[in-house]
Amino acid sequence: MTSQLHLAVALDGAGWHPAAWRDPSASPDALFSPGYWLDLVRIAERGKLDFVTIEDSLGLQSGRLDGLDGRADHVKGRLDALLIAARVAPVTTHIGLVPTVTTTHTEPFHVSTQLATLDHLSTGRAGWRVQVSGRAGEAAHFGRREFPELDLAAYAEPAAQAFIAELFAEAADHIEVVRRLWDSWEDDAEIRDVATGRFIDRDKLHYIDFSGRHFSVKGPSITPRPPQGQPVVTALTHTPLGYGLGADILYVTPKSVEEAAALAAAARPARVFADVVVFLDPDRKARLDELDGGPYTSDAHIHVGDAAGLAALLLSWRDAGIDGFRLRPGVLPADLTAIVDEVLPLLRAEGAFRTGYTSTTLRGHLGLPAARNRYARTEVTA
Amino acid sequence: MTRKKQVILAAHFPGVNNTTVWSDPAAGSQIAFESFRRFAQTAERGKFDFFFLAEGLRLREQRGRIHDLDVVGRPDALTVLGGLAAVTTHLGLTGTVNATFNEPYELARKLASLDHLSGGRAGWNVVTSSDAFTGENFRRGGYLDRADRYTRAAEVLHTARELWDTWPDGEVVADRVSGAFTRTGDPGAFIHSGQHVDIRGHFTVPRTPQGRPLIIQAGDSDPGREFAARDADAIFSRHGTLEAGKAFYADVKGRMAKFGRRPDELKILPASTFVLGATEPEAAEKAHHIRRQQVSPQTAILLLEQLWNKDLSDHDPDGPLPVFDPVLEDDSIIKGRTRLFDDPLATARQWRSLAEEKGLGIRDLIIEVTGRQTFIGTPSTVAATIDEFVQSDAADGFILVPHLVPGGLDEFVDGVVPLLQERGVFRADYTTTTLRGHLGLRHE
Numbered sequence: 001m002t003s004q005l006h007l008a009v010a011l012d013g014a015g016w017h018p019a020a021w022r023d024p025s026a027s028p029d030a031l032f033s034p035g036y037w038l039d040l041v042r043i044a045e046r047g048k049l050d051f052v053t054i055e056d057s058l059g060l061q062s063g064r065l066d067g068l069d070g071r072a073d074h075v076k077g078r079l080d081a082l083l084i085a086a087r088v089a090p091v092t093t094h095i096g097l098v099p100t101v102t103t104t105h106t107e108p109f110h111v112s113t114q115l116a117t118l119d120h121l122s123t124g125r126a127g128w129r130v131q132v133s134g135r136a137g138e139a140a141h142f143g144r145r146e147f148p149e150l151d152l153a154a155y156a157e158p159a160a161q162a163f164i165a166e167l168f169a170e171a172a173d174h175i176e177v178v179r180r181l182w183d184s185w186e187d188d189a190e191i192r193d194v195a196t197g198r199f200i201d202r203d204k205l206h207y208i209d210f211s212g213r214h215f216s217v218k219g220p221s222i223t224p225r226p227p228q229g230q231p232v233v234t235a236l237t238h239t240p241l242g243y244g245l246g247a248d249i250l251y252v253t254p255k256s257v258e259e260a261a262a263l264a265a266a267a268r269p270a271r272v273f274a275d276v277v278v279f280l281d282p283d284r285k286a287r288l289d290e291l292d293g294g295p296y297t298s299d300a301h302i303h304v305g306d307a308a309g310l311a312a313l314l315l316s317w318r319d320a321g322i323d324g325f326r327l328r329p330g331v332l333p334a335d336l337t338a339i340v341d342e343v344l345p346l347l348r349a350e351g352a353f354r355t356g357y358t359s360t361t362l363r364g365h366l367g368l369p370a371a372r373n374r375y376a377r378t379e380v381t382a
Numbered sequence: 383m384t385r386k387k388q389v390i391l392a393a394h395f396p397g398v399n400n401t402t403v404w405s406d407p408a409a410g411s412q413i414a415f416e417s418f419r420r421f422a423q424t425a426e427r428g429k430f431d432f433f434f435l436a437e438g439l440r441l442r443e444q445r446g447r448i449h450d451l452d453v454v455g456r457p458d459a460l461t462v463l464g465g466l467a468a469v470t471t472h473l474g475l476t477g478t479v480n481a482t483f484n485e486p487y488e489l490a491r492k493l494a495s496l497d498h499l500s501g502g503r504a505g506w507n508v509v510t511s512s513d514a515f516t517g518e519n520f521r522r523g524g525y526l527d528r529a530d531r532y533t534r535a536a537e538v539l540h541t542a543r544e545l546w547d548t549w550p551d552g553e554v555v556a557d558r559v560s561g562a563f564t565r566t567g568d569p570g571a572f573i574h575s576g577q578h579v580d581i582r583g584h585f586t587v588p589r590t591p592q593g594r595p596l597i598i599q600a601g602d603s604d605p606g607r608e609f610a611a612r613d614a615d616a617i618f619s620r621h622g623t624l625e626a627g628k629a630f631y632a633d634v635k636g637r638m639a640k641f642g643r644r645p646d647e648l649k650i651l652p653a654s655t656f657v658l659g660a661t662e663p664e665a666a667e668k669a670h671h672i673r674r675q676q677v678s679p680q681t682a683i684l685l686l687e688q689l690w691n692k693d694l695s696d697h698d699p700d701g702p703l704p705v706f707d708p709v710l711e712d713d714s715i716i717k718g719r720t721r722l723f724d725d726p727l728a729t730a731r732q733w734r735s736l737a738e739e740k741g742l743g744i745r746d747l748i749i750e751v752t753g754r755q756t757f758i759g760t761p762s763t764v765a766a767t768i769d770e771f772v773q774s775d776a777a778d779g780f781i782l783v784p785h786l787v788p789g790g791l792d793e794f795v796d797g798v799v800p801l802l803q804e805r806g807v808f809r810a811d812y813t814t815t816t817l818r819g820h821l822g823l824r825h826e
Contacts, residue, residue, distance in 0.1 A: 021556060021563060028556035028563065032588055034467065034499045058487070060568055060584045068584065070567035077554065077569070078586050080495035086464030087499040090415060106488065109439070109519045110458070117461035121415045141487040143581040185455065194405045197680035200455070202448040205441070218518035220448070222438050224413050224455045291561065 005314060005352050006324030006366060008098070008273065009044050009339065011037070012055035013075040015331040016277050018063070019292040021075050023284060025334045032079055034087050040333055041088045044095055047340035048354050050365045051096025053129045053234070053326060056081035058102050059138040065150040067137060073292075082114055089122035096362030098127035098234060104167060105133065105142045108177035109217055116182055119226030124361035127232035130175060130245065132167040168241040173212040175233060175245055180208035182230055183373045184220035206375040228363050229371030236275065238299060243267055248368060249324075251275050253300040257320050264321030271323045271366065275300040276314075279330040280307060280338040288331070300328065307342035314343075315352060389772045389807045390616075390649055390779025390821060391799075392476075393425035394434045396787050398442070400452045400685075401655065401753065403675040403785045410788050412453050415465055420788040422466045425473055428795030429809050431820045432474025432505060432596075433466065434618075434781055435459045439483055440516040443717045444684060445693055451681050460492050467500035474817030476505030476598060481538040482512065482531070483520045486579055490542040493595045494587035502591030502816035502825075507598040507618060510535040515717045530578070532605040537578045539597065539613055546594045546826075548572050548585040593826035596817050611637035615823055616649040618781055622756040627652060627776030649778040649821055654756035656782060658793045662759055669758045672785055673749045682745035685752060688716050689723050689730060700743040703734055756780075761797035768798070769807050 014021035014028055021028035030036040037054075044052050060076055063069045081099035089097055097118065101111050111128075119126035133139070139147040147163075154160050189204035208219035234249040235242050242250055243266070250270040254260035264272045277298050279285040285304050289295045296302065303310050314325055329335035347353040359365055395418065396402035403409060411417045422433045437459045442449040459477030466475055475496065479489060497504040510531040514524025526534055548570040555562050570585035599606065599614035610617045611634055621630040627650075635645040657672060659665030677685070679699035687694045691709040708726040723729050737747045757764045771777045784790025802808035818825055 022558045022561065024558075028558070029554070032498050032554070034501075038468075057586075058491075060570060060586055062568075068568040072564050072567045073561045074563060076564050076586075077549070077588050079498055080492050080587075082461065083464040083492060083495045083499055086461045087467050090419065090465050090468045105485070107483065107520055110484070113458040114461045117457040120413055120457060121461065121465040123415070137583050141581055141583045142485050143579065190455070192404055197678040198450045199404055199453055200448075200450050202450045205448055205454075215521040216518070216523075217520075218440075220441060222441060222455060223457055 003318065003352075004354065005318055005347060006050045006271070006273065007353060008049060008051045008053060008096075008324065008326045009336055010053045010055065010275070010326050010328045011040055011332065012328070013061075013078070013332075015335065016298070016328045017279070017285070017288045017292070017296050017330045018074045019288040020331040022291055023288060023331050023334065026331060028075070031075065032077065034084075037084050038088050038091060040336060041092055041095060041097070043333055043336050043340055045092050047344050048357055049095060050324065051098045051125075051127060051232075051362055053098045054081035054084050054100060056100040056102070057131070057138070058105060058133055058141060059135060065135070065152055067149065082118060085118055085126070086121055089118060089125070092122075094125070094357040094360060096125045096127055096232065096365060097122055098129050098232065098362075100129040100131050102131045102133045103171040103174035105138065105144070106174075108174045108215060109181065109221075111174070112178040112181035112221060113223040115178065115231050116221065116223040116226040119228055119231045120223075124227035124363070126226065126228065127234055127362055128178075130171060130233060130235040130247065132171050134164060134167050164239070165241060168244065170214050172245050173210075173214060175247070177208065177210045177215070177217045179230060179233070179246075180210060180374070181217070181219055181221040182226060183375050184208050185223075185225040186373055186376050187225055187229070190224065225373070228361055229373060232362050232366065232368065237267075240266065243270070249273055249366075251326050254317070255301050257316050260317040260322050261320035264323070272321070273324040273326045274317055274322045275326045275328060276310075277302045277328045277330055278310060278335050278339060279304045280310065280335055280342065284334070285330060296330070307338065307346060310343050311346035311350075314347065315350060318352070386805070386807050387772055388809070388822075389768060389802055390651060391428070391430045391808070392432045392434050392474075392651060392779070392781040393421065393430050393791055394436070394653065394781050394783040395421055396453075396783055396785060396790065397436050397456055398438060398453050400676050400681050401783055401785055402453045402787065403672065404453050405675055405678070406786060408789060409786055412787055413455060413457060415462070417788040418462055418466060419469050421791060422470050422473060424788075424791045424795055426470050428791070428799045429812060430473060431779070432476050432503075432817055433463075433470075434507070435462055435477040437478040437480060437509075439480060439511075440519055444687065449684075449716075451678065451684055460496060463496055463504070464499055467496070467503065472503075472812040472815060472820075474503045474505055474596065474820060475500050476507060476596060476817070478507040478509050478600075480511060481508050481535045482510045482526050483516065483522065484538075486538045486541040486574075487545065487581060487583075487585075489538070490545040490585070491587055493542065494546055494590045497590035497592055497595050498587070502818070504590075504592065505596030505598055505616075505817055507600055508535050508539055508614075509600060513717070532601070532609050534578045536609055536613060537576050541574045541576070541579045541581070543594060544572055544574055545585045546590065549588045551589050554588050592816050592818050596821070596823070607634050607637060610634060610648065611643070612641040614648060615818075615821070616651055619650055619652045619777075622652045622654055624771060624774065624776050627771060628774065631775050631777065647823065651779050651781045652756070652777050654780040654782055655753070655785065656757040656764060656794060657755050658759070658761055658764060658797055660760065662763070665758050665760060669755050672755070676753070676785065677745060677749045679745055682748040685748050686744055689726055689733070691726065697744060699745045703730075703737055703744060703747070761801055765798050765801035765805065768802065769805055772807065
């Protein structure tokens with residue numbers, strides 16, 4: 001039996017091409033309406049994909065690292081990704097919902113209860129796309145810390161590297177707190193024992209007592225343990241710094257099958273997903289490039305071509321050790337629909353992708369084991 | 383003929399107080415989304431103005447241990463409201479979000495997103511806390527001086543309003559022909575420099591359907607009333623009797639003119655409980671039964687400890703009150719909720735004399751002195767009382783807190799709402815699609 005691929009799509013605005021909103025098939029005036037997002041997630045669910053991610057940031061979109069770009073011809077503005085996922089959860093049934101939530105300025109306590117609540121809303125389909133924020137402009141939205149302007153030219157300098165390492169260290173602490181809070185209620189903590197008048201067995205609730213450089217958190221969570229125990233933690237990383245986050249899934253950006261093999265080996269024990277930008281209509285891609293004043297560039301591999309070509313690429317990277325893919329549709333919904341209707345049948349013909357859901361939780365789709373609770377006392381039997 | 387003043391009705395999902403009866407066979411999950419869906423859809427069937435969900439940021443403790451007798455645990459309020467937006471179409475969706483332990487940029491962003499995702503139905507109950515106990519779960523810790531609570535709340539709210547106003551109507555043009563997605567290159571610019579908030583940059587959410595989500599306020603102190611008179615669209619009040627309600631109503635509405643506001647721009651909504659029966663005696667008997675469920679023997683001792691501020695676990699719930707006086711210390715035996723008694727010695731004297739007069743043990747006394755239901759009667763008498771409160775300006779409506787999840791609202795919706803509609807004081811159907819629209823408030 002050939003091994004099964006895992007597939008996700010990354011939803012962002014009108015698609016990943018900055019001129020995607022200008023395509024005749026796009027719905028640029030609907031980007032801030034709930035129906036737009038629900039339609040996209042339903043297309044992905046029709047394709048039986050493992051999950052969707054929803055992009056987000058704590059500042060306006062910009063093509064530059066060191067500030068805003070002043071462009072009025074690109075999509076600007078976003079809704080909160082976690083709330084989009086919450087809005088979609090009760091009216092979808094199987095697909096995993098993985099919003100982007102930034103670690104740098106947010107409260108781990110809130111992030112933990114919000115994701116746990118999303119897991120309750122979706123009965124076990126929540127995940128988290130962890131993101132750090134190094135932008136000075138986003139730090140100024142919170143007014144607690146001043147960050148230096150990022151400078152691509154000085155990226156390799158020790159000061160810049162130390163700054164980025166510190167962002168990842170804070171993210172690792174943040175994830176640790178979120179995970180401990182998810183475990184801070186044991187699954188059977190609620191007892192409703194009328195005889196003793198007790199709603200919970202408080203011995204099954206746990207202080208997490210985390211203390212770190214950026215925050216200390218006492219716990220326990222206010223929210224009972226989510227259905228999955230541990231919702232799925234995912235992160236995009238372009239450096240080995242991301243390997244230390246303890247994520248369940250790491251998204252990497254190989255540009256060749258050789259890089260795919262190397263990254264798949266390096267990023268273990270996480271499940272390794274390769275990000276690929278997808279344009280299944282080369283003519284449309286060319287038109288959008290022209291509208292935008294130049295060819296589209298990306299941190300990830302860009303597939304411009306037909307469905308058969310994409311299917312072949314996915315299978316060869318799988319054979320190199322990649323567990324799954326996070327496809328970034330160039331234009332929404334056109335490239336998402338084409339992935340579902342044209343690419344998936346080819347993968348299924350190879351026995352490489354599910355024809356129907358066989359579980360109802362995101363951990364289940366991914367084949368992740370049941371999440372053990374770090375605080376639960378294990379029964380010792382003689 | 384002038385139209386009678388209309389009643390506003392909101393439904394509060396019962397939470398972590400002993401109002402919520404979890405021991406009843408009909409009591410369902412406090413955390414499964416199905417409970418929230420069922421409760422909210424019942425409120426919408428009853429044409430309620432809005433759904434309300436409270437918040438907690440640290441589990442309560444008593445005698446240094448996590449309080450285990452009431453419902454414990456709840457979801458994140460805004461996330462649940464986002465889910466409810468998917469399964470309701472008209473009902474307002476409001477929740478408490480703490481202004482101390484949230485940053486205005488993030489908070490404004492979430493509330494504006496909720497307003498978009500619900501088509502203009504979002505509302506925010508602005509609360510602050512200053513306790514170091516809750517602060518132990520957050521980056522900021524318990525830094526806020528008690529006296530600064532309302533200045534922080536006001537400044538966070540004002541900052542949020544500034545952010546909500548940054549994108550003008552029509553900023554998003556999405557014009558394929560000209561190639562302009564927005565009118566300007568980087569919309570949403572703001573600067574706020576104040577005592578509690580010093581931030582600048584660009585907001586990411588376009589102008590929302592309501593302009594600004596509904597603002598609710600719940601404090602009762604003098605600064606709380608000033609805050610509400612100046613900044614709130616609705617007050618979650620605790621004055622449930624006719625006379626106290628009238629006094630509060632007149633006081634708060636009287637404060638509005640100096641802020642350039644009209645009295646009808648702020649809605650006063652006492653939190654209220656209800657018990658319905660086919661006859662008055664049946665309702666009274668049901669009310670007593672519910673009170674006994676709400677005050678278990680263990681809960682009776684715990685509530686007594688909150689006044690006495692001392693461990694009373696050696697006392698018999700059916701026995702007499704303690705022979706000694708309450709302990710007057712700043713350090714409260716209970717953490718994670720506001721103090722209930724201003725003058726413990728005076729309250730203890732009242733309780734002693736009442737217990738002697740009526741021959742009550744601890745549990746029966748606690749049932750007598752704490753939280754009697756606001757409305758007890760037949761649907762007809764309850765509808766008449768609600769109408770009377772509203773017509774006589776003791777309230778603009780009520781925030782109802784049933785004692786059961788998820789079915790606690792059913793009887794009210796089936797029994798009382800039709801009678802209010804017959805009286806011509808409650809809508810037969812929604813005539814607007816936004817929360818501000820339901821309350822007759824203009825979009826900001």
